[in-house]
Amino acid sequence: MRAPKIIDSIRFLSFTFIFDIMVIKTEGLTKKYGKITAVEGLNLEVEEGEIFGLLGPNGAGKTTLISMLCTILKPTSGRAWVNGFDIVKESGKVRKSIGIVFQQPSVDDLLTGRENLAMHNLLFGVPRSIRKQRIDEVLSIVNLEKRADDLVNTYSGGMRRRLELARGIMHHPKILFLDEPTLGLDPQTREHIWAYISDLAEKECMTVMLTTHYMEEAEQLCDRVAIIDYGKIVALDSPETLKNKIAGDVVKIKQKVRDIETIKNLDYVKGVQEKDGLLYLSIKDASKHLQDLLTHTGPIDFVEVRSGTLNDVFLYYTGREIRESEAEGGFWERMMKR
Amino acid sequence: MSNFFSEIEGIYAVWLREAKIYVREKERLISSVISPLLWIFAFGAGVGSAVNDISGYSYQIFIYPGIAVMSVLFTSLFYGVYIIWDRKLDFLKEVLVAPVSRASVFAGKVLGGATDAMVQGIFLLIIGLFIGVPMTPLVLIQAFFMLLLISIAMVSIGLVIGANLNSPEGFSLVINFVMWPMFFFSGALFPVGNLPSWLEGATYVNPLTYGVDAMRGIILGINHFPIYYDAAIMLLFALLAMGAGVLSFRRM
Ligand SMILES: Nc1ncnc2c1ncn2[C@@H]1O[C@H](COP(=O)(O)OP(=O)(O)O)[C@@H](O)[C@H]1O
Numbered sequence A: 001m002r003a004p005k006i007i008d009s010i011r012f013l014s015f016t017f018i019f020d021i022m023v024i025k026t027e028g029l030t031k032k033y034g035k036i037t038a039v040e041g042l043n044l045e046v047e048e049g050e051i052f053g054l055l056g057p058n059g060a061g062k063t064t065l066i067s068m069l070c071t072i073l074k075p076t077s078g079r080a081w082v083n084g085f086d087i088v089k090e091s092g093k094v095r096k097s098i099g100i101v102f103q104q105p106s107v108d109d110l111l112t113g114r115e116n117l118a119m120h121n122l123l124f125g126v127p128r129s130i131r132k133q134r135i136d137e138v139l140s141i142v143n144l145e146k147r148a149d150d151l152v153n154t155y156s157g158g159m160r161r162r163l164e165l166a167r168g169i170m171h172h173p174k175i176l177f178l179d180e181p182t183l184g185l186d187p188q189t190r191e192h193i194w195a196y197i198s199d200l201a202e203k204e205c206m207t208v209m210l211t212t213h214y215m216e217e218a219e220q221l222c223d224r225v226a227i228i229d230y231g232k233i234v235a236l237d238s239p240e241t242l243k244n245k246i247a248g249d250v251v252k253i254k255q256k257v258r259d260i261e262t263i264k265n266l267d268y269v270k271g272v273q274e275k276d277g278l279l280y281l282s283i284k285d286a287s288k289h290l291q292d293l294l295t296h297t298g299p300i301d302f303v304e305v306r307s308g309t310l311n312d313v314f315l316y317y318t319g320r321e322i323r324e325s326e327a328e329g330g331f332w333e334r335m336m337k338r
Numbered sequence B: 001m002s003n004f005f006s007e008i009e010g011i012y013a014v015w016l017r018e019a020k021i022y023v024r025e026k027e028r029l030i031s032s033v034i035s036p037l038l039w040i041f042a043f044g045a046g047v048g049s050a051v052n053d054i055s056g057y058s059y060q061i062f063i064y065p066g067i068a069v070m071s072v073l074f075t076s077l078f079y080g081v082y083i084i085w086d087r088k089l090d091f092l093k094e095v096l097v098a099p100v101s102r103a104s105v106f107a108g109k110v111l112g113g114a115t116d117a118m119v120q121g122i123f124l125l126i127i128g129l130f131i132g133v134p135m136t137p138l139v140l141i142q143a144f145f146m147l148l149l150i151s152i153a154m155v156s157i158g159l160v161i162g163a164n165l166n167s168p169e170g171f172s173l174v175i176n177f178v179m180w181p182m183f184f185f186s187g188a189l190f191p192v193g194n195l196p197s198w199l200e201g202a203t204y205v206n207p208l209t210y211g212v213d214a215m216r217g218i219i220l221g222i223n224h225f226p227i228y229y230d231a232a233i234m235l236l237f238a239l240l241a242m243g244a245g246v247l248s249f250r251r252m
């Protein structure tokens, strides 16, 4: 006989207070700009402590969604709670409990790194007694101690991003929102930023909600990913599950004579998409089934086998690819336009 | 109480940022010193040589209070354009998302702009001492506060315009329609006493007229209206402008 009492009561409690565990919850959240519906009837729940990703192409509504959750924008309809506070009625409480890194640069060029952080301290009411210490703490988390007293206009793009991360966590927010944290950064810097994000999420025990249109970013960093397109969530799960559910492996075939129906009916073929004259087949364990597959396709011009990515998941749900070239101009370009 | 204190800190944070940036942007500092010099010496002395003395003062001295007001007016109004630049990227969002009321953010910006304009104002008051404007310490103090009041009102107007527009080009256009009429119909360049009646009407509805009149009264002792009357109207105008500013910031 085991004595399950304590465990059961913990389960029961956590079930009863499930609402508390959801640090972000939206119900039919909608934002319209005139005729454009940027976010459409979104229902979403984010658990405490997870890194949650919103993956979608440019214009999908990611920034609009984050802006509403951060109380910068008022929703057209629907409701949302952040840390249990209503984003419209209790916006002040929401603001105190969140940190944000905006899509576009938002540190002041003509202030030093330290001055930027000090200004944030004042604005967010960080207690006077811990201000200095907290600045040093966050600077060391993002490895900017040595450059802290230089003007930000001498920083590289990656350093600015790190400073913004440091500023975002300054007042010990329970949730950190990151809007395209590595937009326009080179691949190496991007990986550094990823390391900083997962590091600080762990060190500061934070829930992180980030948006991105880089699949690798969502894959590497996120516990769960919502794929968002035209303001709607088309799929939501952990990156692995998303990939396994539909992709597994991807076989790309160019074939003259088409008999798609036969291929679709094969039991190991989980999905078929046609694009630019190519067939994309989602297949579990492609190496095992390739031989058999080719007997059904007949003569082919070209075949490629690779393991599936979130891009394939996106393609599967929307019939389009998230292309990096669709992205807005890079970070630096936009810095220059100021 | 702690809430009140955090609002004060918010105002201080926004002001401090503005002040630091003003000091570090050398172009702004230099241009705010040079343009009033040109008005006083090139315009005042040049036109003055062709114009008779007014109320016993040379033209250069007569327009000195008006030039001081003008400099503060231009700098203050144009300050509103920075908010448009800030908004083009996400600079302003960082402040707007802080748990500080919009009234405090606005107040910080107004103080920032007024600091900017008053650096120029103080510089002009010092020049006044050297070109023979009769100024006692009391006059200096009164003139300083009058300029500050004008500056606060005009920065507020500039910020209202900036908060409601999206492009710097649009801002320049609107501000020119506000600034030049305000300046020309203020009596800064001529006495308000014996004007054609249409012009007199325009000067009476222009709030800046009362600012110029107050400054001329304080510095040269030439008043068209009683000084308390001038000061009260300027104060009322500043309050209205600030109210409009807070409303505009809430909608941002
Ligand atoms: N201020 C605005 N006015 C009008 N339309 C907007 C505004 N902001 C965003 N949009 C539109 O809403 C949609 C979603 O935009 P956004 O949330 O920025 O997408 P994302 O961040 O995913 O790239 C786009 O079609 C965009 O053009």
Ligand SMILES: [Mg+2]
Binding pocket: A059, A062, A063, A064, A103, A179, A180
């Ligand atoms: Mg965006």
